[in-house]
Amino acid sequence: MRRLLLGLAVLSAGPTVRPSDAQDTSAIDRGVRIGIVYRPGVRPGMVVLPVHAPALDSARIILSRDLDYSDRFELITLPGGDSIRVTAAAPGARPPAAGGAGRTGGGGAAAATTLNYPLYQALGADFAVAVAAGSGDSAIVTVHDVAAGGVRRELRARLPALKDPGFRLAIHQLADRVLEAALGVGGTAATRVLFVMDGKVYSIDQDGADQKLVSSSDHQAMSPAWAADGRRFSYMEFWQGHGRLFLQEVASGKRAPVATTGQALDFTPAFSPDGKTLAFSRATEEGTDLYTVNIKDGCCLQRLTVGRFYDNLSPTYSPDGQRIAFVSTRAGLPQIYVMAADGTDQQLFAPFDYGATGSSNAPEWSPDGQTVAFHRDVGGTLQVFVLDVRTRAVRQLTSVGRNEDPTWAPDSRHMAFVSDRSGYRQLWIIDVETGRIRPLLQKSGARLPAWSPRLPETASSTP
Amino acid sequence: MKRLPLLLLSGLAVAVVAACGGGPKPETPAPAVVNQDSIDAARRAEEERQRAEAEAREREAREREARQRAADSLAALGKSTEAVRTLVATMIHFDYDKAIIRGGDAAVLDQKVAILQANPALRIRISGHCDERGSDEYNLALGNRRATAAKQYVVSHGIDGSRIETVSYGEERPLASGHDEESWAQNRRDEFEILSGGENLKQP
Numbered sequence: 243m244r245r246l247l248l249g250l251a252v253l254s255a256g257p258t259v260r261p262s263d264a265q266d267t268s269a270i271d272r273g274v275r276i277g278i279v280y281r282p283g284v285r286p287g288m289v290v291l292p293v294h295a296p297a298l299d300s301a302r303i304i305l306s307r308d309l310d311y312s313d314r315f316e317l318i319t320l321p322g323g324d325s326i327r328v329t330a331a332a333p334g335a336r337p338p339a340a341g342g343a344g345r346t347g348g349g350g351a352a353a354a355t356t357l358n359y360p361l362y363q364a365l366g367a368d369f370a371v372a373v374a375a376g377s378g379d380s381a382i383v384t385v386h387d388v389a390a391g392g393v394r395r396e397l398r399a400r401l402p403a404l405k406d407p408g409f410r411l412a413i414h415q416l417a418d419r420v421l422e423a424a425l426g427v428g429g430t431a432a433t434r435v436l437f438v439m440d441g442k443v444y445s446i447d448q449d450g451a452d453q454k455l456v457s458s459s460d461h462q463a464m465s466p467a468w469a470a471d472g473r474r475f476s477y478m479e480f481w482q483g484h485g486r487l488f489l490q491e492v493a494s495g496k497r498a499p500v501a502t503t504g505q506a507l508d509f510t511p512a513f514s515p516d517g518k519t520l521a522f523s524r525a526t527e528e529g530t531d532l533y534t535v536n537i538k539d540g541c542c543l544q545r546l547t548v549g550r551f552y553d554n555l556s557p558t559y560s561p562d563g564q565r566i567a568f569v570s571t572r573a574g575l576p577q578i579y580v581m582a583a584d585g586t587d588q589q590l591f592a593p594f595d596y597g598a599t600g601s602s603n604a605p606e607w608s609p610d611g612q613t614v615a616f617h618r619d620v621g622g623t624l625q626v627f628v629l630d631v632r633t634r635a636v637r638q639l640t641s642v643g644r645n646e647d648p649t650w651a652p653d654s655r656h657m658a659f660v661s662d663r664s665g666y667r668q669l670w671i672i673d674v675e676t677g678r679i680r681p682l683l684q685k686s687g688a689r690l691p692a693w694s695p696r697l698p699e700t701a702s703s704t705p
Numbered sequence: 706m707k708r709l710p711l712l713l714l715s716g717l718a719v720a721v722v723a724a725c726g727g728g729p730k731p732e733t734p735a736p737a738v739v740n741q742d743s744i745d746a747a748r749r750a751e752e753e754r755q756r757a758e759a760e761a762r763e764r765e766a767r768e769r770e771a772r773q774r775a776a777d778s779l780a781a782l783g784k785s786t787e788a789v790r791t792l793v794a795t796m797i798h799f800d801y802d803k804a805i806i807r808g809g810d811a812a813v814l815d816q817k818v819a820i821l822q823a824n825p826a827l828r829i830r831i832s833g834h835c836d837e838r839g840s841d842e843y844n845l846a847l848g849n850r851r852a853t854a855a856k857q858y859v860v861s862h863g864i865d866g867s868r869i870e871t872v873s874y875g876e877e878r879p880l881a882s883g884h885d886e887e888s889w890a891q892n893r894r895d896e897f898e899i900l901s902g903g904e905n906l907k908q909p
Contacts, residue, residue: 480874483872527857527871529846553846569843603840603842604842604843690841
């Protein structure tokens, strides 16, 4: 842990930050890695070339970090440490020095259509990415295939002004397109995480930037949840002793209470993948049970479970909308169950040993449908587990400190969760495949995270 | 609740424990009858012994409460509206991850029953709370069980259910901010709040 914190300190205190980079203060290109698992050679190497214009340089830093956080590349630092300064002093490509301290520009404001590919190959890069200004307010990102010695793809996008709230999202979307161009897989750069802190709902970019308050009332809030289209989210607020569910539009910030809620304690909302239905938990004197409501027409409350002497709560839809995983105390302690979306065919989902396995809670179905993440009490503290939907095998993912409330990124590979591993409870992100872990937000008391799907462009406009 | 007619204190407490779901069985301690159902007894021996122990503790607590209550009811004669309000607001507490009314807290609820009987216009809200150890969202369900357990007790003693609202705040509104058993024990509670009819309260 100490090593990890040290790494962070180095990151944020790195000397690469210049006044003109104020947009973004932690540069990643020093090659300091936060992760514990570091396997060079396993992932393709990538160089993101320096660029000189201030806005583009900010874009490059955000882009580099996104690509690094994708955990799919080994980002390579150009020799010479502060490569930006070096190339600023000596623009243009330059052959590597005899001692191997090859320094290079090659990027620059005018995107190079050809690069010194052998040089980058020698550095271990499989891909080189160049950011350049296009015509008007557009930017061009060129993805070079170093091994093939040519351009893999040229990506163009409108780039809002540096101060525009849409600037960051535009870069994040470019980063996802770079990932798509290089490896043919979808990224998670253009996503945000909702979370609760001090009873309010906040949103933060997946790279830890741009934290924003999205709650618009003084009522204590809980359990934010995204709609699959990324345009809306839902959450619960305490109102006069009731739990009320709200729907809020991302773009306008406008919100409305969900019809048929507000007379009881309604909580843990979950959108069906088609966005027409909201499943939730309702606590009454009979106990807590699962309901659905048609949010398209604001009608048709339906009860899915009848617990009576036990509780059913925390629904999460499978991505095909056919099934709902949930928590039930029917066997005593809360455990993870599954049923058809209409409430039929209820059965145990995550196996447990009666009398031995601790309470299991907070299930979230992964976007690829293959796993369900949840947390389970292990020896008096909580740990994150993953259930394989097909084999129903359960795997423990965390073991350091208390870890809870996992939420999947759209790539079904990254996961945000709450952990006190650093001494206080805060939000972390783990790459399930490599085990690399990074703090999302270094603030105490942040909890109940909900990771968005890939965000549509209109989500960038703010009220 | 079927046992309501017998107004013996112990009978009441047992009825309530039973009403609160999955609680211990009514008295008649098993150990006295040794020669019957030996197979069944063997299978459940350990369980029964634990229950008997728990019940013995509870019985002791009840007897203590009974003595206490006799003294209290005399003292209560001199109580003002303010004092009655304080009695209404007296909290009850729970074991970790449990929603069963403790033996000692039954007397606290008996006081509230008496006050509600003496003041027919009085309406209250019971809010259930949890400590920070469990899951945040599960604790809403647990707090709901705790609030409901207290309401069921009061209703089973003859109070109209429409006079009592319940709500759960889970672990969202802790009283004590520490991260130790002392704080947790304080936070696992039901709070009682007057909704209306609390202006002039008669003594029970």
